[in-house]
Amino acid sequence: MVFSHGLGGTKNAYSHLLGSISSHGVVVIAPDHRDGSAPLSLVRATPGSTPRPVEYRSISHKPTSEVEEARDGQLQIRLWELDLIHEALLKIDRGEPLMNTLAEKSPETMGDLAMFSSTLDVQAPGRISWSGHSFGAATVVQLVKSVFYTSSKDAPSSYQPLFEPSTSSQIAHQITPASSVMLLDLWTMPLLSKSTRWLNTLPLPCYAPDGPGGRNVIAVLSEAFFKWGSNLNQLKRIISEDPSLDKPVVKNHPAPYVFYPATSAHLSQSDFGILFPWLTRKAFKAEDPARTLRLNTRAILEVMRRNGVEVADTSAIDMEDASGHDGVPGGQIGQDWRILQTDGSVAGWVALDLGSRKHTEEAANDETAETADPMEAVVQGEVSKTTSS
Template identity: 50%
Template structure:
């Protein structure tokens, strides 16, 4: 395959475009040191820690080395990704060449750099928690979360141990430290009783982890001593540099975001916190039951910003959580806020997956009978983008995503996502830095003439306001034109190891 010979010897990330340099810290905290808002699921009995990576604005003179994109142990991770992606056809050749190169790919964030003093009016950095999708990890969305950090946010990227990552590891502290492997769980993508039950069990772990991470953030900001057993942090200082610098205590202050299964996780997380039945609802089997006295319950309000990237809706359709599904997103409890702080961005592939698109609209839409003047959600998709385009894979391996998925301009697609996220946050009162004139695709003279302060164009519903950036409504889509008559589905749109091989083969026919 001649296109493989065009491979850049070492794939690299483009620089972040915000005003701040970005630091990063790998974190793994023993569960025993945290207070869970909800009882631990039985399937998490052997998960003794919760893990996440923090991306944050750091001092401009920081010179610490960048962090490796493939975590340690690298050989284990590369092998797991090869198995996950289905190393056959194009990918078998890809993985015969790439493993040694992957070891040297680094995230352009300074490892364990000292956090910058907050530049906001309340002297605290705004915080976002970003949940990864199937096949993801705490590092797999480094460019989008690092870009947000470069604009003045502290972004928390969990490493979910629910079997959704190609592989993950649990460091168990003790006299003789043990390393527990959590392997990828192969679960079908078509609806069935067994699939719903399996995805529900994964969500129980994910929501429990998110609750623990929220508690960890409160303790970190309050300067509570916590152990950090992450491999690359053992020889460095603790987490005390973040003390009193995180805006995590005020209700509605934390933003919640995710991609694919991570977006589904955030929908279930937000709703499970906000809607808690007074009595047992017939047929409802809650996945997460935070105590009414938990600070987490006070955190989620109608003003909470929620960002859903390529929402994968199958897990939300489980019969066990139908009661929750029938409730609107909490933002609609406010007549003024409405969907103004709710952003859903689809890839071109997910837009063409009709069943998932219609369910996404159902989830983010205003409830029936809502005030017609109440704002609805922001709903967009960038043309010629793939499911991978919102992760690091698209920007690291553009030739691969173009050849296999037909995606174009991966770096620009990520910038469009970041622009929209930042503007939704600004409109909600979150203090983030201005988007650069270059990212807004304006020259300085044009920007000056328009007196551009923010990036309102990116949220405009006008056609062609931004090239290749399409605004959608929550109304049903018209029947597609002839070239789109074959409805997209999981084989085309969801990036899973067990179906990726079929996608590759189809693209090569």
């Protein structure tokens, strides 16, 4: 799994979630993006250059042409980086040496990458899962669509691709309708720029005629993003069968999985809630951050199981199964099948119906503007809720 962090995040900000996933046998790659979205990242020294820091870029969140251009620039860097990561994974699996790594500079870690030689399931098409949080979720949506539609002849002249690999490239071989996509609190605004908007009218690769449909797509919101009505509407369209329609529909394929954990905040999918539980509870009414992350982990792992990825079983404790086992009923697939049920059998785990207006009306939040940044929207909506109570 390749995981892309959100605004203000780093590779270290999701250690609980990603560590939990990797403990089930998944190799997780979490980069620090050097697009100015991390608090601080470092471009390491090479034989021909000195190290240099990349500091956080403060960009307005109102969708003006200047802001769209700046976000496009950040996405362009992120997509290029994910392509480089994919190339590095292939080299590691083939046992080829990588240059300019910490491993080559430290005798203690010289063999760390070599142990993955011929062990990574990255050569066959569709075997890598793509995941991200907030801006990172937007990044992986842009990546899989940019790669999948790179050879499309239908693009209008106004479309300016941010990433355009050749159809014979390694990443074009990897990203297929079978590629799993995991979206945590997808921030939709970066996907709506004028230059790339055409891409947003096209469905995710999973909806291709030979694809599995939404069975390999999961979107997990926080309660805060569920209550951000305009972002929720865009999310539903983006993961629907035909994003060009105003009303999300999935008619010819299985629907994607969409859930949110009750009493969770935007930062609940990072380490923030674990590190500062009192603050998130006081400021954002976010309860039990550890359970929120367990629910996220369970759902991601179960989607992977249902799409043929071999991962370890979820423990009975994490499944909150007092009997010590979780018998699978007839017709169900997967060891932790309850986590993807839509009947409310998992407490505080709310399933959303893509085509229903019910949740959209429930989510309407007049204090959250359509053009708001995710953090502004979350703080405005949740702090208002806190002060009013």
